[in-house]
Amino acid sequence: MEGSIAMPSDFDHRKCPNCAGSIMCLIRVEPHHPDSEDGYERHSYRCAECANVSRFVFEVRTRQAMAVFG
Numbered sequence: 351m352e353g354s355i356a357m358p359s360d361f362d363h364r365k366c367p368n369c370a371g372s373i374m375c376l377i378r379v380e381p382h383h384p385d386s387e388d389g390y391e392r393h394s395y396r397c398a399e400c401a402n403v404s405r406f407v408f409e410v411r412t413r414q415a416m417a418v419f420g
Contacts, residue, residue: 363406366397374404382407 357363365371374395382392389410396403 363393363404364395366400366402367404368402369397369399372397372399374398374402377403 364374366374374397376393377396378392378394380392380394382390390407391410392405392407394403394405
């Protein structure tokens with residue numbers, strides 16, 4: 351996906367960047383179509399401690415493969 355930022359392999363999107371790593375809860379998954387491309391989802395997470403909301407875009411095929419191969 352053009353314009354995407356590659357995250358380090360040890361990056362954990364579930365940890366809140368504002369609360370020194372408090373675990374964030376998934377609150378929403380919705381389709382995301384950058385430049386009319388299919389196969390992406392936008393995941394929104396909320397921190398229970400500070401109410402920070404973070405959004406990430408995942409490639410669906412990659413997420414499904416990770417679920418299968420652990």
